[in-house]
Amino acid sequence: MSVSLYIARRYLISKKSNNAINIISWISIIAIAVTTGALIVILSAMNGLTGVVANLYNAFEPDIKITSATGKYFSADEHFIQKVKNVAGVNIVSQTLSDKALIKNIDKQTLVSVKGIDENFNKITQIDSAIIEGTFGLNDKQSPKILLGRGIANQIQVSMHVFSNEVSLYSPVRGKTSSLNPDDNLNQIYCTPSGIFSLNDDLDFQFAFVNLETAKKLFDIPDQISALEIACEKGKTEQAQKALQEILGEDFIVKNRYQLNDTLFKSLETEKLATFIILAFILVIATFNIIGALTMLIIEKRKDIKTLYSMGANLRLIRSIFMREGLLITGIGAVIGLLLGLFVCWLQLQFHLVKFGDDFVVPYYPIVLQAKDFIKIFALIMLIGFLAALYPVRVFTKTDLVH
Numbered sequence: 001m002s003v004s005l006y007i008a009r010r011y012l013i014s015k016k017s018n019n020a021i022n023i024i025s026w027i028s029i030i031a032i033a034v035t036t037g038a039l040i041v042i043l044s045a046m047n048g049l050t051g052v053v054a055n056l057y058n059a060f061e062p063d064i065k066i067t068s069a070t071g072k073y074f075s076a077d078e079h080f081i082q083k084v085k086n087v088a089g090v091n092i093v094s095q096t097l098s099d100k101a102l103i104k105n106i107d108k109q110t111l112v113s114v115k116g117i118d119e120n121f122n123k124i125t126q127i128d129s130a131i132i133e134g135t136f137g138l139n140d141k142q143s144p145k146i147l148l149g150r151g152i153a154n155q156i157q158v159s160m161h162v163f164s165n166e167v168s169l170y171s172p173v174r175g176k177t178s179s180l181n182p183d184d185n186l187n188q189i190y191c192t193p194s195g196i197f198s199l200n201d202d203l204d205f206q207f208a209f210v211n212l213e214t215a216k217k218l219f220d221i222p223d224q225i226s227a228l229e230i231a232c233e234k235g236k237t238e239q240a241q242k243a244l245q246e247i248l249g250e251d252f253i254v255k256n257r258y259q260l261n262d263t264l265f266k267s268l269e270t271e272k273l274a275t276f277i278i279l280a281f282i283l284v285i286a287t288f289n290i291i292g293a294l295t296m297l298i299i300e301k302r303k304d305i306k307t308l309y310s311m312g313a314n315l316r317l318i319r320s321i322f323m324r325e326g327l328l329i330t331g332i333g334a335v336i337g338l339l340l341g342l343f344v345c346w347l348q349l350q351f352h353l354v355k356f357g358d359d360f361v362v363p364y365y366p367i368v369l370q371a372k373d374f375i376k377i378f379a380l381i382m383l384i385g386f387l388a389a390l391y392p393v394r395v396f397t398k399t400d401l402v403h
Contacts, residue, residue: 004317008324011297021300024293029333031286036337036381037344039279043373044345046272048366053268054257056199056361059126060207061257062094062229063237066244069253072099073224084228087243089236094120094229097215102170103208105156112152112208114169116215124231127209130197133160137194144214146191150198151205158193166190169210174220189218200361280380287381287388290326294389298322298396305397315397322393323386330385334378345369 012025066084068074076095085093097116102109119139122128127147128136137145146167148158158164170186191210198204216222232240237256245254258265298305305318345367347353352364 004320005324007321008328011301011321011325012328021293021296024289024296025329028287028289028293028329029336031289032283032330032333032381032385033337033340035279035283035286036334036377037340039276039283039377040338040341040373041344042275042279043272043377044341044367044369045365046268046275047368047370047373050265050268050272051368052362052366053264057257057261057264059130059199060203061260062124063232063257064090064230064241064244065255065260066228066230066248067226067253067255069251073097073221073226074252075224076228081228083247084230084244087240087247089232089240089243090230091233092120092124092231094118094124094231095212095225096121096227096229097212097219097221097224098226099171099215099219101218103152103156104168104170105158105165108156110152110155112149113206114171114215114218115207115209116212116218117209118212121229124229127197130199131195132198134193134195138209138211140194141211144189144191144210145194147195147197147209148193149204149207150196151201152208153193153196155205158196160193160196164193166192169218171218171220187218187220189214280384283381284384287330287384290329290385290388291392293329294322294326294392295396297325298392319393319397322397323389326389326393327382327385330382330388334381334385337381338374338378342369 081093081095084090095118098113100111101114103112103114117138122136131147132150133153136147138147146169153159156167158167167190169189169191173185173187191214210218212225230240230244241254241256245252248254308318309315348365348367354365356363356365
């Protein structure tokens with residue numbers, strides 16, 4: 001142990017002649033600890049919320065989605081699909097076709113986004129895990145089936161607990177039509193509801209799923225699709241995305257799951273950053289106590305400073321003692337705060353102290369601990385502590401003080 005650290009540790013734990021110095025020092029430690037603990041808890045809670053949102057969209061969005069850069073649809077023959085499959089990291093490829101359609105059940109109707117999916121879609125997403133009534137059922141080739149969002153099902157009054165009529169899907173006929181009868185200008189397909197899914201209000205009130213062949217008949221697009229949706233090998237999504245974009249060129253847009261919902265996830269990250277900055281300012285205010293504690297300590301230890309100086313200690317060593325004193329106060333407060341925040345998060349994970357209720361997506365407040373948050377917070381606290389200690393140490397240990 002260095003001389004400066006040893007003396008600084010003694011100054012911290014020894015009783016001072018002025019008890020106010022001890023009180024201010026411990027107030028500094030407690031203030032830093034409480035603020036640090038709050039930072040850990042809040043950032044971990046926001047990580048949990050981000051994770052919940054990501055999991056909701058994981059059930060619907062693929063790892064990578066390929067769409068046309070110039071239009072709504074594009075052709076994807078076997079050669080094209082095989083070229084995509086041959087890219088390193090690509091695991092499963094699914095063809096989908098999406099567009100708007102009118103859905104009607106007796107006298108109830110609403111406009112929805114109908115998404116036609118093939119048999120691979122359920123392998124790259126977890127849409128079947130979101131089904132709350134009925135079954136997935138879209139792979140049934142005997143009769144057209146439809147999987148409805150909960151919001152849509154409520155709007156057109158469809159329930160799987162009672163007998164359900166076939167629902168009608170309407171879409172405009174492609175190209176020019178000459179019939180005066182409006183019904184002749186619409187494609188109509190009858191589908192039997194197979195199940196109802198629930199993810200969130202945004203998706204539940206917007207989407208209905210049918211199989212790909214049904215969608216092609218409904219939208220009158222027999223040889224085109226709107227997207228290729230891809231599941232990647234674990235940890236290879238970024239690599240596969242770059243390779244696909246290079247191979248397909250500027251005619252196609254290749255996005256990963258987070259880019260498909262970039263506004264949502266950027267908003268969550270911005271909110272987390274704003275919260276971190278606000279609490280960091282509170283932390284700065286908490287460390288102001290260090291300035292007062294070190295100033296009073298330096299004034300009290302003038303005799304010790306003169307004695308050390310007479311014994312051959314230079315100004316650098318004397319300043320090092322009090323800098324280390326400030327860093328010890330900051331470090332102890334930071335470590336206590338990190339442990340306090342970890343303990344509170346553990347309590348929430350184990351006992352679910354803060355609950356949302358059964359009507360929410362998750363029944364209790366989610367917590368996700370990330371090592372980078374601990375490192376980032378500890379580094380910030382030590383930096384603030386260093387800057388807070390710098391002023392009193394440099395000002396009150398000038399050479400005129402030791403002569």
